[in-house]
Amino acid sequence: MVTERLPAKISEKSEEKKIAPASPIGIFDSGVGGLTVLAEIMRQLPNEDVIYIADSARVPYGGRPPEEIIKINQELIPYLIDQGVKLIIMACGTSSSIAYPVLKDKYKVHIIGLIEPGVRAALSATRSGTIGVIATAGTIHSQAYQKTLQSMKKTGLPAGREIKIAAEACPLFVPLIEGGFIETEETRKVAKEYLKPLLKEEIDTLILGCTHYPHLVKVLNALTGGKVVLVDPAEEAVAEAKGLLQKAGTMKGKTFPPRYEYLVTGSVAQFQDVGSRLLGKLITHARQARLPTPERSDGGQVHLPLK
Known part of the structure; x- marks a missing residue:
């Protein structure tokens, strides 16, 4: 199995990759929930490439303290930026309500929340x-x-x-x-x-x-x-993303078929099984993503140490 390792630290001012129409959209959630946002991207922006992070090793986010939610977002957002995404959608209601107000202006890539x-x-x-x-x-x-x-x-x-x-x-x-x-x-x-x-x-x-x-x-x-x-x-959030890409001139054309990359911090098999049923499209190529220096507690769920 191919494993993608999420780096322990990435500076918010890490080296930027040039944004172009072919650059992917980045989205993340605690699991399969964000597939509702992906489905909207497929409908409204059918040519766009997408990198999807399913942080299912830490699902659910909803019961975690605010500082931990912010910490998680501070790991995932810079990682997506390092992959060269042109825009990020927080495909998670908890992240959008807690981390978005704190982090929305800290990165040069536009971030869209759901609230x-x-x-x-x-x-x-x-x-x-x-x-x-x-x-x-x-x-x-x-x-x-x-x-x-x-x-x-x-x-x-x-x-x-x-x-x-x-x-x-x-x-x-x-x-x-x-x-x-x-x-x-x-x-x-x-x-x-x-x-x-x-x-x-x-x-x-x-x-x-x-x-x-x-x-x-x-x-x-x-x-x-x-x-x-x-x-x-999701429908309104993706419509907002579409408007931003149109304004910036960075919408991808029909040059190549869209690519959807899935990175999963929990069970890849479960994500592919449940995700395929919910998305209505077969997911077969998700990759395992390892979190940095995980500590296991709370029934085996992964928690990153807070600093």
Whole structure:
């Protein structure tokens, strides 16, 4: 098996590679969730090459402290930049809510998070102004969606319209999805419990605040009776990326077929199996990526030492 070693340290001012239309887009997530973003890239930017990091050795991110989330992002972002990416999408709701505000301006490559794109889409979709948010515990506790909804409502809603926000952490969704338990009875029961307080508030729009959650669209639609608009921030985020590439003149043409490179810090076999089913395309060439100096704790998950 080919192994890609992620370097222990890369300076934020590491030597830049020249960005060109043929340069890839970089995306990362704690596992298969970011494949929802990749699917949008395939749809909206079908010619683009992509480097995808699935940091499944540390899944889920949602229960980790903010400083650890930032540390993880400080490892993955410079690595992607070192690979010559022209743009990075944080294909992870937890990273977008916690690390994006801290790191978005620290690198010369443009970084796109998911919070503002998701909020824009939700404000456009809501009729009543009552918006629900489901996400990891880390994202909900950060108040990122709640604060951004309040700050953007003036430009996204008719004058005088107020919004009501109902938020719910859904910590079991990511492990269920990573395990491939998508449309099972267990998943339906868990989802029903998570949605109860939100439906009680009569939401008409629901932000799927973790990139794993769009994989549960069928389950969520069934439980809401199709009466709630489900907002996937990936669509708006990739549209933003497309606009930036067009403006910079760095969109890749149809010269060569797109290449998708997958680097996985956890089980390659599991990523390929579950990822292929979720993406709807066969993934057969993922590579193992080793994290620097890992320390094993917490049931065998990989934690990098914080400094």
